[in-house]
Amino acid sequence: MPYHLPQDKPVSLRERLYLTEAIRGLRILTTHFVRNFFFSRETNPDILARSRKLSLNATLAYPEEKVPYPPGYRGLHRLVPREDGKPRCVACYMCATVCPAQCIYIEAGEVDGDPIEKYPTQFVIDELRCVVCGFCVEACPKDAIRMDTGEHAPPTYERSQQIWDLKRLLRGTPVSYQYDPWLRRGASAIPEEKLAEMRANARPFPSVATDEYAQTPGFSVRALAAEARARNEAKK
Numbered sequence: 001m002p003y004h005l006p007q008d009k010p011v012s013l014r015e016r017l018y019l020t021e022a023i024r025g026l027r028i029l030t031t032h033f034v035r036n037f038f039f040s041r042e043t044n045p046d047i048l049a050r051s052r053k054l055s056l057n058a059t060l061a062y063p064e065e066k067v068p069y070p071p072g073y074r075g076l077h078r079l080v081p082r083e084d085g086k087p088r089c090v091a092c093y094m095c096a097t098v099c100p101a102q103c104i105y106i107e108a109g110e111v112d113g114d115p116i117e118k119y120p121t122q123f124v125i126d127e128l129r130c131v132v133c134g135f136c137v138e139a140c141p142k143d144a145i146r147m148d149t150g151e152h153a154p155p156t157y158e159r160s161q162q163i164w165d166l167k168r169l170l171r172g173t174p175v176s177y178q179y180d181p182w183l184r185r186g187a188s189a190i191p192e193e194k195l196a197e198m199r200a201n202a203r204p205f206p207s208v209a210t211d212e213y214a215q216t217p218g219f220s221v222r223a224l225a226a227e228a229r230a231r232n233e234a235k236k
């Protein structure tokens with residue numbers, strides 16, 4: 001079906017005189033001025049419920065006031081900590097493998113005295129390359145990475161400041177599940193009574209890089225991987 005552009009409406013005689021239109025404009029201007037001058041700004045802390053009746057000044061005092069993001073908003077990543085402050089992440093590389101932007105870099109270390117468990121010695125996300133798809137969160141078998149911070153990437157002067165490492169990523173409230181191995185067998189950093197409390201409160205069980213031409217200077221998954229390989233080879 002052809003698309004028809006609306007034709008320009010013919011200008012009426014009243015509009016052509018301009019006087020009535022000028023008076024109408026002045027009336028709107030005066031109304032806004034009087035309302036904003038004589039009535040205080042709506043201060044309801046629930047900014048979404050603010051009334052526009054008394055004051056037309058409905059702007060927010062950003063950054064003190066921010067419109068909350070909707071519940072499904074995928075914000076900046078965080079690595080979920082355990083109660084002892086260590087990351088829940090077991091360095092399985094699932095998130096880095098599934099990431100379509102190849103912007104996650106992980107190096108795994110072995111837990112002392114444990115033949116199985118691993119932890120990330122390095123966990124880096126380039127937030128500028130991230131396409132905010134949430135695949136990493138979906139892929140994680142340990143609920144160790146989330147995008148529930150409700151924050152977007154803050155503006156920075158340098159691209160390198162958008163590269164988030166383990167120290168910056170590890171934050172937020174800890175989460176425990178009944179199947180967490182460190183929770184079952186105990187962790188040296190957690191006192192026994194705290195461990196018992198955590199066990200009681202733990203949630204039940206719920207249900208390769210193509211980075212040669214990385215856009216962010218100083219960060220390249222391949223470069224980091226090559227460095228790691230070189231370090232390993234030097235150790236041999």
Ligand code: SF4
Nearest residue numbers: 099130131133134136
């Ligand atoms: S949200 Fe998507 S693009 Fe961003 S790090 Fe996760 S998997 Fe990669």
Ligand code: SF4
Nearest residue numbers: 089090092093095140
């Ligand atoms: S998928 Fe989860 S546990 Fe595996 S490396 Fe990523 S954050 Fe860590």
